Amino acid sequence: MIKSLAHEMGMMGREHSIELPIAWTDVFGNEHKTVKGNPVAFHAMRGLAAHSNGFQSIRALSILMTLLGTIDVPGGFRHKAPYPKHIPPFPTPPNHPDAVQPNTPLAGSPLGWPASPDDLFVDDEGNPVRIDKGFSWEHPLSVHGLLHNVITNAWRGDPYHIDTLFIFMANLAWNSSMNTMQTRDMLKDKQANGEYKIPFIIVSDAFQSEMVEFADLVLPDTTYLERHDVMSMLDRPISEYDGPMDSVRIPILPPKGECRPFQEVIVELAGRLKLPVFMQADGQRKYKNYPDFILNYETEPGSGIGFLSGWRGRDGEKSMQGEPNPKQWEMYEKNNCYFHHKIPPEHQYLRNVNKGYLEWAKKLGFIKSVEPITIQLYSEVLQHFRLAAQGKRAGRKPPSHLRKRIETYFDPLPFYYEPLEVQLSDKNKYPLNAITQRPMAMYHSWDSQNAWLRQIHTHNYLFVNTKTASENGIKDDDWIWIESMHGKVRCMCRLTEAVEPGTVWTWNAIGKARGTWGLTNRANESTKGFLLNHLISEELPQQEGMGHLSNSDPVTGQAGWYDVRVRIYKADEETPKETWPQCESPKTPPGVKKRTGLWQQYFAGKGKFK
């Protein structure tokens, strides 16, 4: 298979070149009559990033495409605005505890791209400042943060205790956490004096999820159907290869009861906290609500660049840049809720060295300079960290227990290594890899328990290769145990030919805790559904002198969801025909009605669903 793929890449890369009659000018002033490319591109998505060697693996694939000459050429791996960006991109995160002062807004961005040890968010001893230990020596380039460690760190008080945990749309008492059952215990654990270790928990959710049970304060959220949203050019827009594209959601139903879109809560909080961006010079609030904030916010006063790039200017006559337009939401709505700006063909290729493109991108603030964006085969950023670990660089040095780790994994050239947890696993005792994926029918559904979707997937199975199953005496629909070094789960098994013999897998987020999400205690999601999360730890097994290390990529802090090793065996005949572990059904909160009717029928425009 690997040989056949390599052959195809080579053949396509060398012998099937594409040449388009598009004249363009490079950043050095050379004029080209055509643009040439090869039909080879590949995209590493969630699978590789969920291994603790994901960063270097994906970097290797990107470099392979670079060497094949297929970056942003016809048929190749194409850029989408606002990318490409220079390495390192801007901004950088805060780099010292002094940057955070009580009752004072942060001076810069809370997030960013560290380019060297001097950009890490650590104290004078090199210890982490953030509760998730993001941007610390443990995971220096953790641009996405380490949400999977927040509860454990706060519970242990490492690096410190917190007084409030505020969670939006992350089901951390269930499928968003590794080590689910112990995480649930941490959320309700108490100190010797009887106080909770995590004293106050706020949860914003549109449904009665597992996390809501642990909340001191619930902020009832709306669904996407009841609120405004943007997929903004300032964040992660839906751009196409031929130019930037962004989009919005417009509410099609009024919110129910006292539900409030979480965005409105955030804008309201920002106003009450008097954060500078949300204040006028006279101390009055600048934005009355979220739609108003989206319309009128500009990156700098008068920059003409805001969240949405379409229909800017007083009358909506400008694209990409222009003063705020009071009718912008209506104009998006008329255009099916998106805006697409096509750039001229001569700017659509080799954008990292395309003169016209770079000048245009700089004007819009995508990049800071029109210098060529050089692809780094050898990563200077990684080498800064490695030199620091080797003591060959002035400035910050990693704490001694992390020196070897930084030196090993911050290799400026990509390399393969066994994922960290696998290195520490007994592969004879636990011979199988275990992974999950989201069912396609529920891909972007927070509410997979709704009456129609739950008929598509009501519970999950562990999928096991037929040969692997028969070696273990397991047949279709048998009740089995899956066991890792961290815990075990009882579930039903399905034999399959569509997975390799050394890997088992299941659908994620089908299993639910008993009595949650408005389902009855008998719902299949809790009696037959299960999570693999119980088998996965948020921390690596303890190693002498290493402290508590997250089960994550040592470069980026991306969670090692796919690194767990397991074994499977048949459950005894006398074990209950029910998944394990089980949770007690939570008490029904006041004002919540259980839906227990035998029949449900929707009819648009009639009755209570009008």
Place this chain on the structure above:
Amino acid sequence: MKKKQLALAIDLNVCVGCHACVTSCKQWNTSGSAGPLADKRPYDEDPTGTFFNRVQTYEVGEYPHTQVVHFPKSCLHCEDPPCVPVCPTGASYKRKEDGIVLVDYDKCIGCGYCSWACPWGVREMDEKNKVMTKCTLCVDRVYDEALPESERKPACVLACPTNARFFGDINDPASEIAQAIQENDGYQLMPEWETNPSNYYFSRKNKAYDAMTGKDEAAS
């Protein structure tokens, strides 16, 4: 020229099994002429309900030469529909003007003969309302002049994110669907059952798979 026959053609090369056709069908038709499509035990054990369109998933071959095929299935609007002659009340009928097979819910007594006669298992007894229901090819959309012409298609066709579904008159050689069937060697299910299905499928053609299984010697 042959009589008009509206139908679907489904490209199994591009169907990814996302079920968008299933839920969009339910959404449109629950508010349609059949009345609401009921769901039984919607939030309890073993929920079940009426869906006109379902996706079945099959594995083909043995590891490592395995393919997973997602197979959307709804009424095939057969030329010779065995569900029609067995109906004791005349509720089940095939429209002369466009070949759509429908049920007249006012005449249906819910006896279920038609579902016994249908070899495809695509009739759906609505347990709550005690009538037989089925895919209508969104007959209440496709002729609706209040809709823009581009939307006069079944809900499933409009919802498909990979454009795996085609709709139109299979007997009009100039139609998009007829041409797609021609170009993709579209086939009918089980011709030996002699129902002459109007819906067509396009079978898997997978170069990479052929290379992997040795069918394509040049690339192996």
